Amino acid sequence: KAGVTQTPRYLIKTRGQQVTLSCSPISGHRSVSWYQQTPGQGLQFLFEYFSETQRNKGNFPGRFSGRQFSNSRSEMNVSTLELGDSALYLCASRPAPAGGGGTDTQYFGPGTRLTVL
Amino acid sequence: EDKVVQSPLSLVVHEGDTVTLNCSYEVTNFRSLLWYKQEKKAPTFLFMLTSSGIEKKSGRLSSILDKKELFSILNITATQTGDSAVYLCAVYSGGSNYKLTFGKGTLLTVNP
Numbered sequence: 357k358a359g360v361t362q363t364p365r366y367l368i369k370t371r372g373q374q375v376t377l378s379c380s381p382i383s384g385h386r387s388v389s390w391y392q393q394t395p396g397q398g399l400q401f402l403f404e405y406f407s408e409t410q411r412n413k414g415n416f417p418g419r420f421s422g423r424q425f426s427n428s429r430s431e432m433n434v435s436t437l438e439l440g441d442s443a444l445y446l447c448a449s450r451p452a453p454a455g456g457g458g459t460d461t462q463y464f465g466p467g468t469r470l471t472v473l
Numbered sequence: 474e475d476k477v478v479q480s481p482l483s484l485v486v487h488e489g490d491t492v493t494l495n496c497s498y499e500v501t502n503f504r505s506l507l508w509y510k511q512e513k514k515a516p517t518f519l520f521m522l523t524s525s526g527i528e529k530k531s532g533r534l535s536s537i538l539d540k541k542e543l544f545s546i547l548n549i550t551a552t553q554t555g556d557s558a559v560y561l562c563a564v565y566s567g568g569s570n571y572k573l574t575f576g577k578g579t580l581l582t583v584n585p
Contacts, residue, residue: 360515389573399516399561399575412572446515460505460523460565462573464515 358383360449360465368471374435377468381428381449387411388430389462390422393444402445405430406452434470442472475500477564479576487584490552494579496562497544504567506538506545511559511578519547519560552583 361380369375381388390402401414405424424430428449434441448462476499486492498506505523509516520529525540533552538545549556559578566572 398577399563401572401574404572414572460507461518461521463518466514
């Protein structure tokens with residue numbers, strides 16, 4: 357089974373621009389979560405989507421948004437980029453959220469390295 | 474606010490040594506604790522623990538959870554250079570606002 361894929365793998369943007377990152381979950385997985393990883397803060401939860409609905413959201417400003425499509429693929433958008441948004445953005449998938457017949461085990465993609473200049 | 478603290482932050486050992494990595498947590502409505510290994514990019518899943526006192530084992534790696542004292546340890550015996558990585562502990566908290574909270578990780582370096 358193919359793993360979680362993320363595109364693009366690397367991205368360079370300037371302050372004020374916006375960016376869209378894409379994540380394709382493992383086949384059959386319907387839940388997708390997004391995380392931001394920085395050296396200072398570590399891995400921080402952004403949001404989780406299941407059945408095209410946002411299930412949960414972390415403590416990030418409204419500039420960070422996401423969506424999920426009917427084929428479970430997900431996109432994350434960051435508007436009005438700031439220097440502090442430079443990070444590795446990781447996507448993780450699992451069959452379904454826990455409590456929905458799913459599991460707590462999430463499988464991560466390779467990430468998108470975003471650099472904001 | 475949910476909190477996961479890992480110690481030590483970094484560790485340097487020689488091949489063949491045994492290491493113990495620690496993870497303590499304070500969360501609301503604990504569901505499970507997960508360990509991941511992160512080398513260059515994607516964290517790879519190691520263990521999920523939900524019950525106290527039951528050891529999970531995979532080869533030279535093992536982990537145990539103490540739900541009374543709110544901590545977990547990850548043991549690696551007979552370390553190899555390929556074990557060099559960041560080891561991440563994460564706690565899944567349930568309830569109406571469930572999410573996965575990660576610790577900052579332990580950077581393990583195994584020298585030949």
